[in-house]
Amino acid sequence: MIKSSFRRALLGSISLCLLLAPLSHAQGLAQNLTQWPHIDSAIKPDAAMEAKIARMVSQMTLRQKIGQMTQAEIKAVTPDDIRKNYIGSVLNGGGSWPYMMKHATLKDWVAMSDGFYDASLKTDMKTKVPLLWGTDAVHGHGNVIGATLFPHNIGLGAANDPALIKEIGAATGKAVRATGINWVFAPTLAVVEDQRWGRTYEGFSSDPLLVRDYAKAYVEGMQGDFSKAGNVVATAKHYIGDGGTDNGKDQGLNRSSEADLMNIHAQGYYGALGAGVQTVMASYSSWTDGATGKAYGKMHGNEYLLTDVLKNKMGFDGFVISDWNAVSQLPGCLNYHCPQAINAGIDMMMVPLEWDKFIEATVGDVESGAIPQSRIDDAVTRILRVKMRAGIWGQRPSANPYAGKMSAIQARDLARRAVSESLVLLKNKGVLPLKKGAKILVVGKSADNLGNQTGGWTITWQGTDNANADFPHADSLLSGIKAEAGAANVTYAATGEGVDVSQFDVVIAVIGETPYAETAGDISNLSHTTRYPEDVKVLQAVAGKDRPVITVFESGRTAYANDLINLSDAFVAAWLPGTEGKGVSDVLFGHKDFKGRLSFDWPSAACPSKAQPLFALGYGLSYAKSGSVGELPVSVPVECQ
Ligand code: GLC
Numbered sequence: 001m002i003k004s005s006f007r008r009a010l011l012g013s014i015s016l017c018l019l020l021a022p023l024s025h026a027q028g029l030a031q032n033l034t035q036w037p038h039i040d041s042a043i044k045p046d047a048a049m050e051a052k053i054a055r056m057v058s059q060m061t062l063r064q065k066i067g068q069m070t071q072a073e074i075k076a077v078t079p080d081d082i083r084k085n086y087i088g089s090v091l092n093g094g095g096s097w098p099y100m101m102k103h104a105t106l107k108d109w110v111a112m113s114d115g116f117y118d119a120s121l122k123t124d125m126k127t128k129v130p131l132l133w134g135t136d137a138v139h140g141h142g143n144v145i146g147a148t149l150f151p152h153n154i155g156l157g158a159a160n161d162p163a164l165i166k167e168i169g170a171a172t173g174k175a176v177r178a179t180g181i182n183w184v185f186a187p188t189l190a191v192v193e194d195q196r197w198g199r200t201y202e203g204f205s206s207d208p209l210l211v212r213d214y215a216k217a218y219v220e221g222m223q224g225d226f227s228k229a230g231n232v233v234a235t236a237k238h239y240i241g242d243g244g245t246d247n248g249k250d251q252g253l254n255r256s257s258e259a260d261l262m263n264i265h266a267q268g269y270y271g272a273l274g275a276g277v278q279t280v281m282a283s284y285s286s287w288t289d290g291a292t293g294k295a296y297g298k299m300h301g302n303e304y305l306l307t308d309v310l311k312n313k314m315g316f317d318g319f320v321i322s323d324w325n326a327v328s329q330l331p332g333c334l335n336y337h338c339p340q341a342i343n344a345g346i347d348m349m350m351v352p353l354e355w356d357k358f359i360e361a362t363v364g365d366v367e368s369g370a371i372p373q374s375r376i377d378d379a380v381t382r383i384l385r386v387k388m389r390a391g392i393w394g395q396r397p398s399a400n401p402y403a404g405k406m407s408a409i410q411a412r413d414l415a416r417r418a419v420s421e422s423l424v425l426l427k428n429k430g431v432l433p434l435k436k437g438a439k440i441l442v443v444g445k446s447a448d449n450l451g452n453q454t455g456g457w458t459i460t461w462q463g464t465d466n467a468n469a470d471f472p473h474a475d476s477l478l479s480g481i482k483a484e485a486g487a488a489n490v491t492y493a494a495t496g497e498g499v500d501v502s503q504f505d506v507v508i509a510v511i512g513e514t515p516y517a518e519t520a521g522d523i524s525n526l527s528h529t530t531r532y533p534e535d536v537k538v539l540q541a542v543a544g545k546d547r548p549v550i551t552v553f554e555s556g557r558t559a560y561a562n563d564l565i566n567l568s569d570a571f572v573a574a575w576l577p578g579t580e581g582k583g584v585s586d587v588l589f590g591h592k593d594f595k596g597r598l599s600f601d602w603p604s605a606a607c608p609s610k611a612q613p614l615f616a617l618g619y620g621l622s623y624a625k626s627g628s629v630g631e632l633p634v635s636v637p638v639e640c641q
């Protein structure tokens with residue numbers, strides 16, 4: 001077998017020319033790995049550190065060890081709980097803020113983090129161990145009011161720019177440090193195969209090699225070598241095959257062959273592990289080997305993939321964390337009691353509320369022999385190794401130079417550039433770029449709606465229940481258009497009904513999906529109009545009135561939208577752009593050209609089929625490269641098989 005570093009160099013050059021050229025579907029370049037590769041991590045073992053860890057482990061009691069393996073939710077634990085139970089980590093889940101205050105200030109966040117940190121150093125352990133605080137800053141620090149939010153990953157994938165991803169990873173690390181946090185549950189490395197999946201937008205692409213290159217860049221930016229004040233622990237998630245389940249069902253069954261796991265779904269992990277990622281989050285999904293029919297069940301109980309493959313064959317020496325109460329989906333397990341998962345290779349348990357029961361149950365499991373002491377010692381060794389590599393001793397949260405700094409949670413120019421690079425022009429009958437001085441009618445529910453513009457994982461878990469006032473440092477697409485064209489030249493009428501379109505030179509319709517996250521985003525077919533009939537109604541109100549209609553489509557996935565494209569003279573896929581709406585107007589008015597290329601196929605039908613996509617992965621027009629689309633067939637979508 002070619003030495004992995006040579007192969008990576010070889011593939012690196014191949015993927016480099018791939019990235020320079022329009023994206024080509026990975027199948028053309030699919031790897032033909034026949035065995036799991038060993039990945040040389042950028043972060044090497046350190047003998048002195050290992051000796052120190054071994055000494056610490058030998059001096060820890062069983063409860064102290066299991067405390068380190070426990071991650072509790074901030075709303076369910078106090079500093080004194082941390083101290084008394086040796087808890088090694090906390091998290092704030094989506095929509096969880098200090099004291100459940102949606103508008104908690106940076107000061108509130110940092111104060112809470114100092115409290116947990118100080119408590120972790122007041123235990124009676126021989127060597128005190130500070131704790132890690134993990135959060136889902138998956139498109140910037142989405143939990144915090146005032147933070148800059150980047151385009152979700154589907155848009156970043158369209159930008160096709162690993163250097164940009166590295167900058168975003170670094171900016172996100174600084175942002176979470178502003179709130180006293182030192183661990184981010186990102187990047188998501190799903191290779192998304194069915195866009196009916198509710199988490200499609202958390203994925204970069206259906207192209208495994210793009211995911212691999214992005215994984216490397218993101219981890220290098222966010223974690224680096226932990227030498228920068230903005231570096232934090234990153235997480236490769238959700239291991240493995242979360243994007244390849246039947247019909248895109250969230251937490252469903254992936255029936256890839258092992259070869260396809262190796263060559264498609266694992267590519268992101270090759271990039272992330274190579275860059276030194278220190279944590280991996282297990283997937284809720286299950287795996288049945290499509291080649292042999294062997295059913296391995298839920299990933300959280302899959303010792304073969306978690307331990308034999310990830311840790312032993314690929315050489316991952318960080319730690320594996322479970323997902324939110326995911327172990328309860330294993331036969332015979334509860335949220336807080338699942339020896340099978342720990343024996344399979346879960347090192348830290350995300351047991352948000354019932355952490356105390358977890359500690360008691362797991363102590364019992366070790367005492368009964370259900371969990372070998374050696375497994376506990378290995379898990380704690382891994383956790384201490386990551387904490388030492390991250391250098392969290394002596395890093396009281398408020399002492400970080402970014403702590404409490406509004407400037408650290410904002411990166412508006414970077415995000416604005418990312419928005420511009422993410423836009424994909426699918427149709428343009430010579431109506432773009434817009435001209436200065438044009439009288440513009442703006443329609444559509446999403447033109448002035450920062451909630452729709454930012455999508456899920458934004459302030460709240462689902463990204464719902466947010467008003468524009470919750471985004472004090474943001475620009476809607478409408479405000480971007482007004483800033484460009486002059487407010488006096490812009491009229492906004494959400495539904496477009498009853499407006500005399502002839503009074504205007506051009507219409508811009510901003511439509512698309514409304515926010516969702518995880519399973520709530522699962523759909524049965526890709527027809528946009530089936531789910532959002534209001535959008536085609538808006539276009540019908542303004543099209544065919546002898547004025548060009550430019551549609552800007554905000555979504556967490558590509559969609560069957562032939563009816564919408566037919567009613568548009570120009571059609572822009574804007575994905576979920578985040579807080580910087582001016583990144584859209586920069587391109588619509590020609591200050592920047594369209595650079596984005598589809599990182600997923602754009603479907604020609606409402607149900608996944610073998611039919612040719614309407615636009616293939618890698619497609620995208622520009623001002624330099626025009627192209628229009630003829631009248632498209634419109635079929636009433638049926639329920640997909
Ligand atoms: C969620 C998600 C995972 C996230 C975790 C903590 O259920 O699956 O991506 O990191 O819980 O919020």
